Amino acid sequence: MSEHTIQMDKPIGETRLDRRVQDVIGKGVARHEGPLKVSGRATYAYENLAGDGKNVAYGFIVTSTIGAGKIKRIDAVAALGKAGVLHVVTDSDGPRASADPGDKKPTAINGQITHYGQPVALVVAESFETARDAAKLVTVEYEPTEGTYALEDAQDKAFDPGQGVMPSIVKKGDFDKGFAAAEIKFDQTYTTTSQSHSAMEPHACVAEWNGDELTLYGCYQLVSTNVGQLAAALGIDKSHIRMVNPYIGGGFGGKLGIGPESVFAAKAAKVVGRPVKLALTRQQVYQDTSRRTDTIQRIRIGCDRNGVINAISHDTLCGNTPGDTVFEPAGISTVFLYDGENRLITHRLAEVNVVLASAMRAPGEAVGMLALENAMDELAEQLGIDPIELRKRNEPKVDPQDGKPFSSRMLVECMEEGAKRFGWADRSKVPGARREGEWLIGTGMAAASRKNLLQKASAKVELRPDGSATIETDMTDIGTGTYTILSQIAAEMLGLPLDKVAVTLGDSDLPQAPGSGGSWGANSSGSSVYAACEGIIEKIAAKLGVEPAGLTLKDGTVIADNKQTALTELLAGEPITVTGTFKPGDAFKGTHQASYGAHFCEVAVNAVTGETRVRRLMTVAAAGRILNEKTATSQSYGGQIFGIGATLTEELVVDPRTGLIVNHDLAEYHVPVNADVPQLEVVFLDERDHAASPLASKGIGELALSGVGAAISNAIHNATGIRLRDYPMTLDKVLAGWAAGKQAA
Template sequence: MPTHVMNEALGETRLDKGAQGLIGKPLDRYEGRLKVTGKAPYAYETRHGEGVAYGVVVTAPVAKGKVVSIDTLKAFSSPGVIHVLTGDNLPTNSAQPSGDKPAIGGGQIHFYGQVLALVVADSFEAARHGASLVTVECETREGRYDLDAERPNAKVPPPGNMPPDTARGDFERAFAEAEVKLDETYRTPSQSHSAMEPHAAVAEWQGGQLTVHTSCQLVGDNTRQLAAALGIKPDKVRILTPYIGGGFGGKLGIGPEAVLAAMVAKEIGRPVKVALTRQQVYQVTSRRTDTIQRVRIGATRDGRITAIGHESWCSNMAGDDYFEPIGLSTVFLYAGENRLITHRLAELDVLMASAMRAPGEAVGMLALENAMDEMAEKLGLDPIEFRKRNEPDRNPEDDKPFSSRHLIECMEEGARRFGWSEREARPRARQEGDWLIGIGMAAASRKNLLAQSSAEVRLEPDGRAIVLTDMTDIGTGSYTILAQTAGEMLGLPMDRITVLLGDSALPESSGSGGSFGAASAGSSVYIACEALIERLARKMDCAAEDLTLKDGTAVAGNRQVPLVELLAGEALSAEGTLQPGNATKDHHQASYGAHFCEVAVNAVTGETRVRRMLSVCEAGRILNAKTARSQCLGGMIFGIGTALTEELVIDDRNGLLVNHDLAEYHVPVNADVPQLDVVLLDKVDRLASPMASKGLGELGISGAGAAVTNAIYNACGVRVRDYPATLDKVLEGLAEGGGRQ
């Protein structure tokens, strides 16, 4: 099996030569017609008929305590109910979705909404009614629900996506001696992934073999997690997840619905379907942590940073060591020889915190980019000019060279297109009736990751190609990009490519997460196709580099042979594997961008409206201009929500997530989002991957919310350092005289 270890930069490849002309083009989604016509089956839409049973979960009515009793007699007596799973039959609790067992239960209650039972019936309605009849008696204990209150007890967590502490030079001394100083604290609330498709699973046993239709992002890992939870070998589990209605990190780990469905299906000998209600998704699955962030910047009077510190506190359940890597971009984004980045983790008796879109940067860059804006004002510098004066030529954390870096180009291009030069630096300088108009910007960055990934590519005797990998498509365009890659490499039009994804029986891919999916899974397809090209070249009696494949024909020398004729009834197959290597260790790799935003703030009501927004993004080679733009748009909308509306409210009396549905957890809707503009800089990065592309899916959210709040300040003079910038906070700032000149 061909394996490519990414140790050094690649030269020109077939993706550069572009014989078929597919890579980079804004092609429609491979599976788009299926989705818009309702023919793409999601997890809960599989398996129908009289033999299917339905499960509904029963959850804990308190956040901290112990189960005294669970009375299921009325539920068992209810028409249609066939089974109730409770108590010691449930797997023990684990607060880490990427661990061996998902968070379900046992006698101890660790958070409000923890799953305590599953009622199974012949119909969903009967199961729901049966679940309402289950009576849970609990012994309530005092809980910890407030990060501020637990901040003094926070501890240094073990290393995760980054070391918890990094330092260089003597930060405290440099900051104390700095000519100009900024020392501010910023807060971000808990957030919910709020994917359109709720968590669901359909489980069925055939002998000792389990098949589960579910919605998950990392098929290989999830298969092993489910097997561990059930106490069986991974080769006895098959997961199918061809279509996923959004994940955003909330489906990285296997959920309780999959484990429960599998357990009961085995006990009753029937397929079992379990879906969490929207309220249960909010209460049962995972959240992004709330954060407290102190940012200190020291600089010379001419704007050169001499000290930069980013200290942060976040929360999680007891026993869960995952911490939000809040300083992930602070370590490399701006120069400064004296640096201090720390993370502290406090234990709360609240739903576990886990990865959510752009873990680290999504919240960390809110504080960092607000602080950069505030410091620029202290220095009397334009915010872009201040950032340009602190552009590092190497990674300031460890002096490694950058594989590529185009942040200044992103800022300059965005400034030109957005009309930044016409911006009034003084707050409240523009007014239209009751509306105060302001413009703000923020940098964007997202560390580039690469993950091991495998794929098989088959050339059929009829000249069609089939791509097989367990890679998932969470709405990001995996189907399309893998089809484009195979088509470009093998010289086939898109209608001659079949892509099969989301099946654990297929070669294990990187999965979807961390913005590594397209580059990692795409590279495995690239490697498999290279092996096929070698075999086709031998059939043409030429070197692989002398073979051109286009429109289903092979061309070498003076010969042009249709692939069907060249294959002569033979099917060819090759599996390719990508492995990260020294290239990811010897060079710092990241994607970059710049966000620009114009807002109108009502001077009477405090309401903020985003009027226009532009993001300029650079992520190596752009594989599909349409899906890439969609990813940026989604990230920008996330940023608008982060800045203005999204907040999971935790009742500090009882640990309840108060706004646990889409009626009260306010994601941006059409009225909140203007026409957004995205500019993609196509900059090949040959050290990033064989595809020469870098992660893009999470770049669009990184820093986006800070551009909005920086614009709010420019509009009305109010600095909102406690996200989201709801109208009450803006009004309070206005009442205190914010922005009055």
């Protein structure tokens, strides 16, 4: 086996993917694992049969009933006396698991309670039912302290959290001076609520020890990172842990880091000497894992009477549990989306005794663009300028923060194409002017952007003597289509039919990839597959005594010097195996890379009840090469639906007395259902970003969410004349706006 590394120090130019000889890249290929999932043949975490499948024990977590304080004593005598109970694991003096990948060194609890529902013990029994019943017999004596459960109550003690996925403070020029001198000044505050990831599969795992070696079957998004987190939590070297996550039933960021179930199950399995299965209940998922923080965001814009921005500021306050410094980078797109010489983007963090806040789909943009794109709509109305025209007047030629060139940028093209397809020119420009019976009709739009994030990745590709190929990497698939996309890349590069390529994912024994998250997965891991295939092609060329560029691979054959040879004949019984590694280089560092888009929305608002219904929703996106049109479209649908939820229905309600999440299940936490979602439309513009990766592609899954909610809320204003700035925009807020005489609510 050999290795082949590609480091992107300059744009890669035209590649075999551009030639499309096999013509599978970019096609709308159905997901490989789809039939496995719908038929029940895909094995999820809890379904793994460890050992002989008969000696498995079951765990049930005991959680705290206070939101702040200290554990004085845990009494498990009654639980241990119940028939079938094997052990009770307590964690009052051990490390805790963090649900955020940035927390590489889990901190010790030492008996401290930082939020309601915090896991404090695990009952292990012969059956799930016995463990669940015995968990009710465990009593915990606490020493409560006064907690802080609302972000507003903690803002006076907010602090600068320092470096996160972006610096907490980004500035250029003199914002205060520029804003004071502006002809037109805009200054408004927007709020967003806490949200839940609400993946269909709950957090679950099966832990099994073989001597000092731990195998954990889990459902985590970043395998190589997660192994390190679990090793730190258990106090062992990560070389003793194998993590297996072949199928994951959704994550949306909630499974970026390990959850409490993995640490508890691993500890329990060691003690009882048997594999231990542990799944969180739906209520525990909401209360014990993580959430998206609520935010308070202030947007200030100074411009001239033509709408040309000279000063822009975005200040964000968010919260997290005591000791956790991860913050929501709400201003991450404000840094580069619009021009303006004087700029100030700040983030402050306040400690609240509510479950951990971590990354959730499009961390930063998902909530930050709700505020920014609302503000741009309000400013356009204040100036009497079309919202698209205002954005075009502030389109930067280079990154306005650091002057780097854009690797590619098609924001204007997305807005123009969307306006044409949606019929933007025919909309009613006067709020509240269009009515159908008791329904007020309005339209709105918003820009979309998502930074392109690249990570180092490796994959092993083997071209086998029978003319088939295999791909192995610890990359994961959370429903995004990784299995299929990687097979498409290898099939296109090696000239193979898709059914001749097999993919193995989600095993920490395989070459390391960055995992699923941040919209970096397909681009990064796909580039490592590309690199491995390039190495294989070089070896094929050497066998034929020609240059690699002179090879054409198609339908299981190689064409060189006008001679066609079957791969099976060329290989002569010997496989070619290459581990490919992709590394971002100067091309990434020297350019500003992002995906762009525009959302257009039509809503109907009931003039009697205040209910909002989304009637049309269109997204136009430019994200480099689309690797699979079907999976990219599906991802975009998911982002649009996510945006509907964030704008109209989703809100984690926290009891201000205890920190209990009141609506901790899918019955009361209202994710959009079929009746909430209209016919969606997604349009991809043709784009190649050859500085972004060898694939010339960029992330799409999170771009599709960024800004959706602002398009909806701007449409609500166009329909009603009410300007809402507090998400979600539920009917009670619409009614309150009317009651206030159509003033801002």
